[in-house]
Amino acid sequence: MDMVICRDVVKTYQQGRISVPALRGISLSIEKGEFAALAGPSGSGKTTILNLMGGLDAPDAGEIIVDGRHFDRMSAAGLAELRLHRIGFVFQAYNLIPVLSALENVEYVMLLQGVPARDRRERARAVLDEVGLSGMYDRRPPELSGGQQQRVAVARAIAAEPSIVLADEPTANLDSKNGISLLEIMKEMNEKKEVTFIFSTHDERVMEYARRLVMIRDGRVADDVRK
Amino acid sequence: MTLRMAWRNLWRNSRRTMVILTAVAVGVFSMIFIGALMAGVGEQMIRTSIATLVGSLQIHQHGYRDDPVVENTMEDPSEPQAALASVRMPDARWSRRVRVSAVAGNARHSAGVSLVGIEPEREAAVSFIGGAVTEGRGLSPGDPYGILVGRALVGTFETRVGRKLVLMSQAADGEMASRAFTIAGVFRAELEATEKQFVFVSLAAAQEMLGLGEGVSEIAVLLPDGADPDPVARALAAALPERYEILTWRELLPMLTAYIEMNDTFTAIWYLVVFIAMGFGIINTLLMAVFERMREFGLMRALGMTPGGIVREVLVESGLLLAIGMAAGNALAVAAVAAIGENGIDLSAFAAGVEYAGMPRVIYPALSFAGALEANLTVWVLGLIVSLYPALKAARITPVSAMARV
Numbered sequence: 001m002d003m004v005i006c007r008d009v010v011k012t013y014q015q016g017r018i019s020v021p022a023l024r025g026i027s028l029s030i031e032k033g034e035f036a037a038l039a040g041p042s043g044s045g046k047t048t049i050l051n052l053m054g055g056l057d058a059p060d061a062g063e064i065i066v067d068g069r070h071f072d073r074m075s076a077a078g079l080a081e082l083r084l085h086r087i088g089f090v091f092q093a094y095n096l097i098p099v100l101s102a103l104e105n106v107e108y109v110m111l112l113q114g115v116p117a118r119d120r121r122e123r124a125r126a127v128l129d130e131v132g133l134s135g136m137y138d139r140r141p142p143e144l145s146g147g148q149q150q151r152v153a154v155a156r157a158i159a160a161e162p163s164i165v166l167a168d169e170p171t172a173n174l175d176s177k178n179g180i181s182l183l184e185i186m187k188e189m190n191e192k193k194e195v196t197f198i199f200s201t202h203d204e205r206v207m208e209y210a211r212r213l214v215m216i217r218d219g220r221v222a223d224d225v226r227k
Numbered sequence: 228m229t230l231r232m233a234w235r236n237l238w239r240n241s242r243r244t245m246v247i248l249t250a251v252a253v254g255v256f257s258m259i260f261i262g263a264l265m266a267g268v269g270e271q272m273i274r275t276s277i278a279t280l281v282g283s284l285q286i287h288q289h290g291y292r293d294d295p296v297v298e299n300t301m302e303d304p305s306e307p308q309a310a311l312a313s314v315r316m317p318d319a320r321w322s323r324r325v326r327v328s329a330v331a332g333n334a335r336h337s338a339g340v341s342l343v344g345i346e347p348e349r350e351a352a353v354s355f356i357g358g359a360v361t362e363g364r365g366l367s368p369g370d371p372y373g374i375l376v377g378r379a380l381v382g383t384f385e386t387r388v389g390r391k392l393v394l395m396s397q398a399a400d401g402e403m404a405s406r407a408f409t410i411a412g413v414f415r416a417e418l419e420a421t422e423k424q425f426v427f428v429s430l431a432a433a434q435e436m437l438g439l440g441e442g443v444s445e446i447a448v449l450l451p452d453g454a455d456p457d458p459v460a461r462a463l464a465a466a467l468p469e470r471y472e473i474l475t476w477r478e479l480l481p482m483l484t485a486y487i488e489m490n491d492t493f494t495a496i497w498y499l500v501v502f503i504a505m506g507f508g509i510i511n512t513l514l515m516a517v518f519e520r521m522r523e524f525g526l527m528r529a530l531g532m533t534p535g536g537i538v539r540e541v542l543v544e545s546g547l548l549l550a551i552g553m554a555a556g557n558a559l560a561v562a563a564v565a566a567i568g569e570n571g572i573d574l575s576a577f578a579a580g581v582e583y584a585g586m587p588r589v590i591y592p593a594l595s596f597a598g599a600l601e602a603n604l605t606v607w608v609l610g611l612i613v614s615l616y617p618a619l620k621a622a623r624i625t626p627v628s629a630m631a632r633v
Contacts, residue, residue: 054529056626057626077533083530084530089530091630097527100228100232104228104231109530156530
């Protein structure tokens, strides 16, 4: 079953009077449970396609379907609802809420989902344990290392029980040891919880972890390899 | 968690938060405190005026108020007295008076005065005169020749207790009546003008001098503090024939009533001025806080929070800021009112000025729940309204543009 379908997706950014094409007609489908990497050099369009798959931005042309929902038929509120319940995000710059502890950051999406306090606390603790952060529940982001913060971000994405996790260069700010460790965790979550993972990267070591490697170059799919 | 987040966000920049908290606290303090002072001035002016021979309401013969001459006296006060007895007025006091314009004179001076004939025992419970005699003695019931004179008039007339004072006025028969009185006592009043205007003799002496028989000019009624005179006035009007006129202090003192209304308007303008200054501070602080956290708001939007949720988030933060500032401002105001409540603010140094304005020499603040509630509601409601601007700014951000911010 296809979890994500992109058909002839075009996206062009306007920088003053200059039009900068980011995606020039990408067609791509990702199946449920895949652990796929979107690889390519900087400026190839990886982040743009992830943003479009997450409903954070709208394409200029083409069609995007995630978990059976056609984005072009959905309102902004509908997209927000879909993101809340079906899509988890991991960002390059961790993007945790600095005034919340690790546990509260993980709880946050569940709070928006309306999960009762006791349930969300239990689930948040369990997921933090799974990503190796037991005992660090009460630490706030500035008291955690980069690797630990990114693990909290993964825990936050997973705890809300999404169908798909979109990770934009999740290891880019981490050293190789922490990067590999994070990928191991993501892979484990993918296998244990059967959550579809799509992540972007330009790091070759990271590409090796992916079971499917989609090469993007100049806003087009240049290669698509299943391992 | 929303409240916890808002609380922690407030203290991310503690100096900025403290500055705006101080502004809100000082603003609320000034609104409540100045409001209490103005209300205090108003209340004291009403109390002083009521005690200065006005009372809560008065009964006259129709026409007396427009032309307070001896011809317009009530010839037989038994009818209004019976009406007063029939209208149930718990703790109300009343007293009969003769009040006419007269000329007071001694060997060297003369001046126009208001001659007031009083029932000393009853009058003591109705007006200031009962406790105002500072030299000599008060009047005894039916005192035929004793007169009470104000301290200021005694000074002007260069006289003293025991000396003679002659009063002249038109009698009921239209002829000039005069009588020599002996100064029995000297009284003090809140306003110097009162000391110069009024002289008091016994009711019997005034009636005899003016040939009024049992007639009186007015019956003044004093209701307990804070009691509304209107229902009593209506009940008396219903119980009495039309030839009687019942006027409350609001009708007897139109200038004071206008002043009290103006006072309320000034208080409202003051609230607005304070709030405008405070409002800009609140908007500025929240805008800075919002712009600093645009990435976070973008993240929240990306995670699935609705724009309405972002507005709520910012408003909760603003509400918390306002609530803390208001609590501090209220505490300060209550403390300040308690501190000066005993002795008041003494304006004696500006006695001439304050007397000209009809204000008391010592101002006691009157803190009321309604006044404090009004000030707090103004800050709370307008504070949240102005906070909507930064809140909507935060809510309008799109996740992609917010996350692209460094």
